[in-house]
Amino acid sequence: MSITIRVRNYRVLREVDWTPPAGVSVLVGPNGSGKTTLLSIPELLRVAYQRGTSSAISSQGGSWELRNWDANPQEHVSAALGVEELTWELQLSLRGSSVDERSGERLSRGKEVILRREPFSDHIVYRGDDWRSQVDDGGPVDDRVALRRVYDDRHDAELEPLVAALTSSRVYWLYNLRKLITYGSRYGTDLYLHPSGDNVFTVLRNWLGRRDCRHRYKFVLESLQDAFPDVCEDIEFEAAGQTVTANLISPGTDTRVPVRYAPNGWLVALVHLCAVAGAKPGSIVTIDEMENALHPYAIRSLAAAFREWAREWNFTLLLSTHSLVLLDEFKEEPSRVFIMEAGRERLPISLTEEFAQDWLAHFSLGELFAHESFGGAKSATGI
Numbered sequence: 035m036s037i038t039i040r041v042r043n044y045r046v047l048r049e050v051d052w053t054p055p056a057g058v059s060v061l062v063g064p065n066g067s068g069k070t071t072l073l074s075i076p077e078l079l080r081v082a083y084q085r086g087t088s089s090a091i092s093s094q095g096g097s098w099e100l101r102n103w104d105a106n107p108q109e110h111v112s113a114a115l116g117v118e119e120l121t122w123e124l125q126l127s128l129r130g131s132s133v134d135e136r137s138g139e140r141l142s143r144g145k146e147v148i149l150r151r152e153p154f155s156d157h158i159v160y161r162g163d164d165w166r167s168q169v170d171d172g173g174p175v176d177d178r179v180a181l182r183r184v185y186d187d188r189h190d191a192e193l194e195p196l197v198a199a200l201t202s203s204r205v206y207w208l209y210n211l212r213k214l215i216t217y218g219s220r221y222g223t224d225l226y227l228h229p230s231g232d233n234v235f236t237v238l239r240n241w242l243g244r245r246d247c248r249h250r251y252k253f254v255l256e257s258l259q260d261a262f263p264d265v266c267e268d269i270e271f272e273a274a275g276q277t278v279t280a281n282l283i284s285p286g287t288d289t290r291v292p293v294r295y296a297p298n299g300w301l302v303a304l305v306h307l308c309a310v311a312g313a314k315p316g317s318i319v320t321i322d323e324m325e326n327a328l329h330p331y332a333i334r335s336l337a338a339a340f341r342e343w344a345r346e347w348n349f350t351l352l353l354s355t356h357s358l359v360l361l362d363e364f365k366e367e368p369s370r371v372f373i374m375e376a377g378r379e380r381l382p383i384s385l386t387e388e389f390a391q392d393w394l395a396h397f398s399l400g401e402l403f404a405h406e407s408f409g410g411a412k413s414a415t416g417i
Contacts, residue, residue: 035195046068086135125139205322206319209302235293372385373408
């Protein structure tokens with residue numbers, strides 16, 4: 035399933051029109067080039083759909099400097115997600131230093147606009163007709179975006195792939211490992227990992243206890259065994275009150291090691307693998323700088339596991355990186371490496387748009403990146 039991310043004038047991103055291939059791709063570029071901002075767009079749109087535009091902007095750090103510095107005040111600030119022929123565009127309605135809930139929206143099928151809402155307007159047009167929600171006049175203010183109002187009311191089948199992609203996409207970065215090892219995970223029925231990683235032990239324990247999810251647990255455990263062969267053979271969970279924590283079973287022994295003594299790299303890999311294992315078909319999962327705290331062997335092992343799982347479950351996994359080791363894992367597929375650099379009209383650019391694939395085959399991608407043949411910092415600007 036083809037997924038497209040489009041952005042206009044949002045923070046450091048001047049113009050993005052990106053259709054990454056299904057499976058695993060990597061995004062490279064200097065600090066400040068917009069990698070993290072770009073990978074956060076699916077989360078921005080998901081939260082806007084589920085909780086409203088103001089909540090979405092708050093989750094992304096607030097409205098300070100929301101408009102790109104090079105954009106004039108008349109230019110739109112927008113983000114869009116496309117699934118096959120359907121594209122939902124959210125045009126942020128800026129009012130001074132705040133964002134109005136009544137954002138502009140366009141839902142298009144190809145060139146046909148099937149849903150329209152102008153910025154700051156309560157007027158929604160769906161398939162050529164004025165559309166009104168079922169909330170009685172004088173009822174509570176409805177802060178839902180127009181797309182959700184229409185879908186909640188009508189459940190049109192043609193909107194389901196887009197809504198499914200919006201609601202199942204997840205962005206992972208800045209895991210709170212200290213909180214996790216100190217306090218464990220809160221007991222619950224969670225089957226999907228929170229972006230902070232806080233609920234990882236609860237999710238794993240629940241996967242292990244359910245036949246329909248046990249394949250996810252098996253993938254995580256076997257991938258950890260491959261990436262860290264001397265660290266952990268199995269995981270044992272402990273529940274006390276409202277808390278779930280874990281012990282690592284050392285290879286070849288019955289020694290139980292409390293998770294607070296686990297290597298940081300192992301914990302990072304654990305959360306990464308749960309993020310990937312929980313992905314739904316047709317969704318987007320993004321992980322920012324996945325190499326942090328990981329040994330080169332673990333990076334290579336996780337990259338192989340990610341590829342296999344994404345291929346089997348048909349979703350899109352986007353990784354930002356500064357790792358030479360991870361880039362070299364894409365030597366056979368350089369078209370899956372995308373470049374973010376300042377001063378370009380369109381971002382990101384596939385590596386094979388810049389260099390012939392036959393030429394790239396003679397070099398280490400990591401070494402080319404290290405010598406700033408691509409993704410260099412020389413012209414990087416912005417924050």
